[in-house]
Amino acid sequence: MIRAVPATPPVIEPEPAAAAVVFGEQLPIARRFAADLAQYGEQLGLIGPLEAARLWSRHIINSAVVAPFLQDGGRVADVGSGAGLPGMVLAIARPDVHVTLIEPMERRTDWLRDETARLGLANVTVLRARAEEAVEAGPFDQVTARAVSALRTLVPITAPLVRDGGELIFLKGARIAEEIAAASAVLRRHRIRDAEVLELGEGLVPEVTRLFRATVGGTS
Numbered sequence: 378m379i380r381a382v383p384a385t386p387p388v389i390e391p392e393p394a395a396a397a398v399v400f401g402e403q404l405p406i407a408r409r410f411a412a413d414l415a416q417y418g419e420q421l422g423l424i425g426p427l428e429a430a431r432l433w434s435r436h437i438i439n440s441a442v443v444a445p446f447l448q449d450g451g452r453v454a455d456v457g458s459g460a461g462l463p464g465m466v467l468a469i470a471r472p473d474v475h476v477t478l479i480e481p482m483e484r485r486t487d488w489l490r491d492e493t494a495r496l497g498l499a500n501v502t503v504l505r506a507r508a509e510e511a512v513e514a515g516p517f518d519q520v521t522a523r524a525v526s527a528l529r530t531l532v533p534i535t536a537p538l539v540r541d542g543g544e545l546i547f548l549k550g551a552r553i554a555e556e557i558a559a560a561s562a563v564l565r566r567h568r569i570r571d572a573e574v575l576e577l578g579e580g581l582v583p584e585v586t587r588l589f590r591a592t593v594g595g596t597s
């Protein structure tokens with residue numbers, strides 16, 4: 378629960394024009410999420426002290442660029458959701474998709490549950506667990522993750538959550554090529570195929586978003 382109002386209100390990044398493009402009719406809910414996260418995120422230890430000033434571009438729109446890659450009416454698990462990035466943003470942008478937010482830290486799952494209720498999101502389940510403990514909640518059509526760990530350790534804990542032929546979609550940084558090289562044996566062991574890296578968000582956000590996208594098992 379939110380217990381106290383911060384002494385000084387944070388400096389919040391003005392909403393960029395891209396927000397209307399990526400959220401469409403869902404923009405009022407995205408605005409409420411941005412306002413709540415900017416106001417309480419630092420206090421609750423969800424975001425660092427500098428993040429409110431770049432919340433839209435660095436975090437919310439960066440997360441939302443994944444939305445068009447989600448399967449219509451699908452079941453998505455977001456591993457290590459933290460403040461709700463990208464999982465809650467995706468649930469806002471894609472109300473047709475059910476998103477399970479998997480996060481082990483109680484303080485963070487409390488926030489995720491409270492914020493889900495405040496935003497009135499009917500398509501979100503919050504699961505307090507490590508990904509390794511969440512296999513029974515699946516299988517999911519797609520699993521997302523951002524800033525959880527390098528591919529070498531992320532793939533073994535996320536691939537078992539996905540149905541045969543489902544997808545892994547991870548937001549990644551500039552060193553993704555090195556991560557893929559370091560994970561080659563792990564990718565083979567977990568039957569990861571058709572791996573690709575997409576660069577998204579050009580013209581929408583200052584920094585390009587890199588997406589690692591791959592299929593688990595299935596047939597080519």
Ligand SMILES: C[S@@+](CC[C@H](N)C(=O)[O-])C[C@H]1O[C@@H](n2cnc3c(N)ncnc32)[C@H](O)[C@@H]1O
Pocket residue numbers: 456457458459460461462463479480481482485506507508509522523524525534
């Ligand atoms: C650096 S934070 C990133 C949070 C959010 N995804 C973001 O981009 O802001 C990493 C998160 O992953 C969670 N985490 C770490 N190991 C995990 C695991 N094995 N399963 C699920 N979540 C995990 C942590 O509790 C933490 O909330």
